[in-house]
Amino acid sequence: xxxxxxxxxxxxxxxxxxxxxxxxxxxxxxxxxxxxxxxxxxxxxxxxxxxxxxxxxxxxxxxxxxxxxxxxxxxxxxxxxxxxxxxxxxxxxxxxxxxxxxxxxxxxxxxxxxxxxxxxxxxxxxxxxxxxxxxxxxxxxxxxxxxxxxxxxxxxxxxxxxxxxxxxxxxxxxxxxxxxxxxxxxxxxxxxxxxxxxxxxxxxxxxxxxxxxxx
Numbered sequence: 111x112x113x114x115x116x117x118x119x120x121x122x123x124x125x126x127x128x129x130x131x132x133x134x135x136x137x138x139x140x141x142x143x144x145x146x147x148x149x150x151x152x153x154x155x156x157x158x159x160x161x162x163x164x165x166x167x168x169x170x171x172x173x174x175x176x177x178x179x180x181x182x183x184x185x186x187x188x189x190x191x192x193x194x195x196x197x198x199x200x201x202x203x204x205x206x207x208x209x210x211x212x213x214x215x216x217x218x219x220x221x222x223x224x225x226x227x228x229x230x231x232x233x234x235x236x237x238x239x240x241x242x243x244x245x246x247x248x249x250x251x252x253x254x255x256x257x258x259x260x261x262x263x264x265x266x267x268x269x270x271x272x273x274x275x276x277x278x279x280x281x282x283x284x285x286x287x288x289x290x291x292x293x294x295x296x297x298x299x300x301x302x303x304x305x306x307x308x309x310x311x312x313x314x315x316x317x318x319x320x321x322x323x324x325x
Contacts, residue, residue: 111137112222113174120177123217125262125288130180135173135222141166160232167225169257173291179216188286217262217290223255225293233303241311247303256295262288299325 112134114120121130147161178184185207191197233247263285265277272278280286301323308316 112169113171115174115177119183120174121180122177122220123180123288125217125282125285128282128284131220134177135169135218135220138222138224141224141226155237157235158233159235160230162228162230165227165229167227169222169224169293173218176216176218176291184215215287215289217288219290219292222291223293225256226254228252228254241309243307245303245305245307247305248301249303250300251298253295253297253299255293256297257291257293258295259289259291262290297325299323 114134118132120134121132122135123129124131143164143166145161145163148159150158152158187203187207189197189202229249229251231247231249233245233249236244238244263280263282264287265280267279268275268277269279301321303319303321305317305319307318308314
């Protein structure tokens, strides 16, 4: 289950409403992970094998510490520093700055799916003579709900008179950059493998393999 602060201080900052929502992300109860495999002897010298499975990775519990990064526990202060106008770091930050509830510097998506991987493979093994074997294999995987950090308040428009081309208007003006975690990236890998091996016979043994892949 998702972690929760026993003192009830942990919360998720909801930038849309500029408020803190107590608790953690929603529990994932649909992580169904089947596994299946087979091995078939097509002929006395040919074997066909394959398998498929779905695997899950839990969400890291160190996200619990990030669930405390909201006002008034944490308040963002942003400064632009340059050589022409140096400032002493010891007196740089304003003590006890005024803030409103919310305006957190970090948050987590309430619907945070567990990262998963679908993996599959199919290969054909062909013996050649009494001590050599050729294997041709296809294997692949599909990754879903991979973790990524993003700005939940990323600028999406230009302010009046802005000709720089750099977006500077945030959808929620009451907050600045809101670093957050969402699990939505996908990835895939597909490969062909070829292996030719000779078992030790007459003082000779070798193994040659080649993989062509794309991610």
